[in-house]
Amino acid sequence: MQQVACVVGIGETEYTKWGGIMDRSELGLACEAIVKACADAALPVAAIDGVASYAYDRNEPARLQEALGLPELRWSSMVWGGGGTGSFGSLAHASAAVLSGHASYVAVFRSLCQGQWSRFGQGYPSPHPNFLLPFGMFSPPLMAAPTAQRYKQEFGITAEQFGEFALSCRANANRNPRAVFHDRALTMEDYLASRIIADPLRLYDCCQENDGACALIVTTLERARDLDARPVLILAAGHQADPGRGTGNLGSHNMPAETYGTGDGRRLAERLYGQAGIGAADIDTAQVYDAFTASALMTLENSGFCGRGEAGAFVGDGNIRWPNGALPVNTAGGLLSEAYIHGLNLAVEGVRQIRGESTSQVADARLCLVTCGTAAAILGAA
Numbered sequence: 264m265q266q267v268a269c270v271v272g273i274g275e276t277e278y279t280k281w282g283g284i285m286d287r288s289e290l291g292l293a294c295e296a297i298v299k300a301c302a303d304a305a306l307p308v309a310a311i312d313g314v315a316s317y318a319y320d321r322n323e324p325a326r327l328q329e330a331l332g333l334p335e336l337r338w339s340s341m342v343w344g345g346g347g348t349g350s351f352g353s354l355a356h357a358s359a360a361v362l363s364g365h366a367s368y369v370a371v372f373r374s375l376c377q378g379q380w381s382r383f384g385q386g387y388p389s390p391h392p393n394f395l396l397p398f399g400m401f402s403p404p405l406m407a408a409p410t411a412q413r414y415k416q417e418f419g420i421t422a423e424q425f426g427e428f429a430l431s432c433r434a435n436a437n438r439n440p441r442a443v444f445h446d447r448a449l450t451m452e453d454y455l456a457s458r459i460i461a462d463p464l465r466l467y468d469c470c471q472e473n474d475g476a477c478a479l480i481v482t483t484l485e486r487a488r489d490l491d492a493r494p495v496l497i498l499a500a501g502h503q504a505d506p507g508r509g510t511g512n513l514g515s516h517n518m519p520a521e522t523y524g525t526g527d528g529r530r531l532a533e534r535l536y537g538q539a540g541i542g543a544a545d546i547d548t549a550q551v552y553d554a555f556t557a558s559a560l561m562t563l564e565n566s567g568f569c570g571r572g573e574a575g576a577f578v579g580d581g582n583i584r585w586p587n588g589a590l591p592v593n594t595a596g597g598l599l600s601e602a603y604i605h606g607l608n609l610a611v612e613g614v615r616q617i618r619g620e621s622t623s624q625v626a627d628a629r630l631c632l633v634t635c636g637t638a639a640a641i642l643g644a645a
Contacts, residue, residue, distance in 0.1 A: 266362050266483050266484070266485065267483065267484045267496055267497070267498075268357070268358035268361050268362050268481055268482070268483060268484070268496075268497040268500075269481070269482065269483070269484045269487050269494040269495055269496045269497055269645065270479050270480065270481055270494065270495045270497065270610075270614050270642070271303075271304040271306065271480050271481075271482055271487045271490055271492040271493075271494050271495075272300040272301055272302070272303040272304025272305075272306060272478075272479065272480035272492060273299075273300050273303055273477070273478070273479050273480075273611045273614050273615070274295075274296045274297060274298065274299025274300030274301070274302070274303055274477065274478045274479075275296060275299065275441065275475070275476070275477040275478075275608070275611060276292050276295050276296050276299075276475050276476045276477070277441075277475060278441060278442070278443050278473055278474070278475035278601065278602035278604070278608075279443065279473060279474045279475060280443060280471070280472070280473060280474070281375075281377040281378060281471075281472040281473055281474055282377060282378025282474065283378065283473075283474050284376055284378065284379075284474040284475070285378060285379065287376070288376065288379070289321060289322060289374050289375065289376035289379065289380065289476075290322050290326060290327070290330060290374070291330075292374045292375075292376060292474075292475065292476035293322045293327065293372050293374035293476050293478070294327070294330050294331055295476065296372055296374065296476040296477050296478035297311070297327075297331065297370045297372055297478045297480075298331070299478070300370065300478040300479060300480045301370075301480060303480075303492070304480045304490055304492045305490050305491040305492055306368060306480060306490055306492070308331055308332070308333070309332065309333060309334055310367070310368050311331065311333055311336075311368050311369070311370050311480070312333065312335050312336060312337045312338065312366045312367055312368060312369075313336070313337060313338030313339065313357065313360050313361075313365070313366030313367075313368065313369035313370070314327055314336070314338070314339050314340075314369065314370050314371075314372065315338075315339070315340045315341070315342075315353040315354075315356040315357045315360070315369055315370075315371045315372075316340075316341050316349070316353050316371070316372050316373055317341065317342070317349035317350050317353060317373045317605050317607070318341050318342055318343050318344055318348070318349035319341075319349070320341060320349075320372075320373065320374065321380070322372075322374055324336055324339035337365060337366050338360045338365045338366035338369060340353070340356045340360070341353065342355075342356060342502060342638070344502075344510075344637065344638075347552035347554075347605065347606030347609070347634075347635025347636070347637075347638055348502055348635055348636075348637045348638045349373075349605060349638075350373055350604075350605045350606040350607040350609075350610070350635070350638070351500070351502065351552075351606060351607075351610065351633060351634065351635050351638035351639055351640055352501075352502040352638040353371050353373075353607075354371050354479070354481070354497065354500050354610055354633075354640050355500035355501045355502060355638065355640065356369075356371075357369035357371045357479075357481035358481060358497045358500050358640075360481075361481055361482050361483050361486075362483065367482060367486060368480055368481070368482045368486070369480070369481045369482070370478055370479075370480055370481075371478060371479045371480075371481055371607070371610075372476065372477070372478040372479075372607070373476060373477060373478075373604050373605050373607040374475075374476035375473060375474055375475060375476065375604060375605070376474050377472060377473075377474055378474060394514060394515035394516070395513075395514075395515075403469075403512075403513070403554065403555075404460045404461040404464050404469050404555070405461045406512045406513055406516075407461070407464065407512045407554070407555050407557065407558060408461035408462060408463070408464055409516060410511075410512055410516075410518075410523060410524050410526070410557070410558075411463055411464055411468075411524075411555065411557035411558070412462065412463055412524075413523050413524030414524035414525065414526075414557055414560070414561060415463050415524075415557070416524075417524050417572065418524075418571075418572030418573075418575065419572075419575070420557075420560065420572075420574075420575040421575060421579075422454075422455060422463065422465070423451065423455075423579065424560070424574075424575035424576070424578055424579045425463070425465075425468055425556040425557060425560070425575075426451055426454040426455065426467070426556075427451075427578050427579050427581075427583075428553070428556040428559055428560060428578050428583065428592075428599075429449065429454055429467045429468060429556055429599055429600075430449055430450070430451060430454065431578075431583050431584050431585075431592065431593070432553065432592075432593045432596050432597040432599040432600045432601075433447075433448065433449035433596065433599070433600045434449075434584070434585070435585055435593060435594050435595060435596045435597070435600070435601075435622075435623045436595070436596025436597075436600035436601050437596075438622045438623050439595045439596050439601060439622040439623070440622070441595070441601065441602075442595065442596040442600055442601040442602070443471060443473060443600070443601065443602050444471075444596065444600040444601075445596075449467065449600075453467070454467045463557070464555055464556075464557065467556075467599070468555055468556040468557065469554070469555060469599075470553060470554045470555070470597075470598035470599050470603045471598065471599070471600075471602060471603045472603060473602040473603045473604065475602055475604055476604065477604050477607050477608050477611050478607075479607075479610060479611065479614065481497070484496065484645065487645075493618050493645075494645045495613075495614045495617045495618060495642050495643070495644070495645065496642065496643040496644070496645050497640055497641075497642060498538070498539040498541075498630075498641045498642065498643045499534075499535040499536075499538035499539040499640065499641045500535070500639070500640035500641070501531060501534065501535060501538075501638070501639070501640075502531070502637055502638035502639075503528075503530060503531040503534065503637065504527055504531075504637050505522065505527050505528065505529055505530050505531075506519075506530075507519045507522070508522070508527045508637075511527060511636075511637075512558075524561075525561055525564070525565070525571065526558055526561025526562055526564070526565050526636055527565065527636040527637050528562060528565040528566065528634065528635075528636040528637055528639065529565040531636075531637065531638070531639055532565060532566045532567055532632075532634070532639065533567075535639055535640070535641055536567070536641075538641075539641045539643070541630060541641070542567070543566060543567030543568055545630055546568075546590065546630050546631065546632045546641075547590075547616075547625050547627070547628040547629060547630050547631065548590065548591045548592070548594060548613075548616050548625040548628050548631050548632075549563075549566065549568070549590055549591075549592050549593075549631065549632045549633075549634065550592070550593055550594070550595075550597070550609035550610070550612050550613045550616075550631065550632070550633040550634075551563065551566075551592055551593060551597070551609070551632075551634055551635075552598065552606045552609065552634060552635035552636065553593060553597045553598045553599050554598055554603070554606075556599070558636070559592075559593075559597075560574035560575060560578060561574065561636075562634055562635070562636050563577060563578070563583075563592075565636065566632060566634055566639075568590055585623040585625065586623070586625070586626070591623065591625050593609070593612075594612060594616060594621050594622075594623040594624075594625065595608070595609075595611075595612040595615070595621065595622065595623070597609065606635055609633050610633045610640065610642075613631040613632075613633040613640075613642045614642060616628045616631050616642075617629065617630075617631055617642050617643065617644050629643060629644040630642070630643050630644075631643075
């Protein structure tokens with residue numbers, strides 16, 4: 264019988280605005296999230312023998328092993344690339360590790376403490392700045408704006424359609440006590456009145472900057488049966504860029520002209536659907552990397568939920584709204600309104616949805632896509 268990887272535990276620290284956590288270290292936050300995830304899985308922390316994380320995580324495996332008191336660490340990995348590629352890609356790495364026998368229980372984690380270190384997005388490892396800084400692209404919104412503008416112009420996307428995505432995420436966050444914006448409502452009037460950060464991106468088109476950590480414990484379904492846990496299957500997971508996309512918005516902006524304003528991930532979505540034996544129409548809810556509303560709309564198209572250039576109308580018609588939309592999206596508030604833990608909190612929410620524990624629970628949810636464009640996973644009920 265073919266082995267299947269699964270998530271058996273999830274854990275989170277508090278989420279705050281960047282600089283909001285000063286009484287614990289970034290390493291301490293990582294350990295807190297992992298310990299909570301182990302408790303959720305009814306798994307002794309000492310059983311962890313692998314770790315996987317975001318590309319630029321500062322918590323070295325040896326320090327984690329020492330801090331957590333792990334007797335053995337047989338696997339450690341990070342995925343190159345920023346944003347959700349590193350977070351969702353780490354889930355794919357963990358799945359590969361447990362299925363291949365390199366580790367038994369892998370903690371996938373991301374920890375941020377920007378007030379104590381530095382703010383992400385204020386510069387990138389070489390050679391990115393060589394292609395970006397001469398053109399005034401000093402921050403992610405400035406890097407993302409040209410593709411967003413091309414997308415808006417080519418397909419007639421309106422500001423109100425971008426705004427509908429932001430409003431839907433905020434409404435979900437208002438039901439989620441863990442969300443940074445839990446107690447702050449957002450109206451279309453607020454959205455349209457917010458300042459332009461990098462045309463066409465307004466303030467509420469851009470995700471937050473946060474402190475906090477989250478973690479997931481990955482193992483095989485066979486081992487999960489020995490735990491007092493509720494396993495969520497990883498039906499497919501991976502990372503892959505479409506041809507010619509290179510490093511995308513965070514790189515040299517030399518993507519093919521015909522796909523410049525369309526985002527990435529179409530081939531990845533097709534591959535993962537094929538591995539899972541399903542189609543886009545089978546997905547009950549999606550947790551979409553929403554660093555920017557424009558890129559989230561592009562991801563909806565590349566994931567097969569609507570046609571090229573149709574995401575504006577798809578979102579504008581209320582399809583991503585909970586509870587009555589055809590595809591409720593970012594049901595904990597997403598990166599725009601829950602927290603920006605480089606997207607890994609979207610995977611945590613995906614697990615909650617399959618377990619039936621979300622604060623905006625989709626009825627009878629059995630399949631969830633968590634995706635960032637160049638990395639994604641399909642979670643399913645055991």
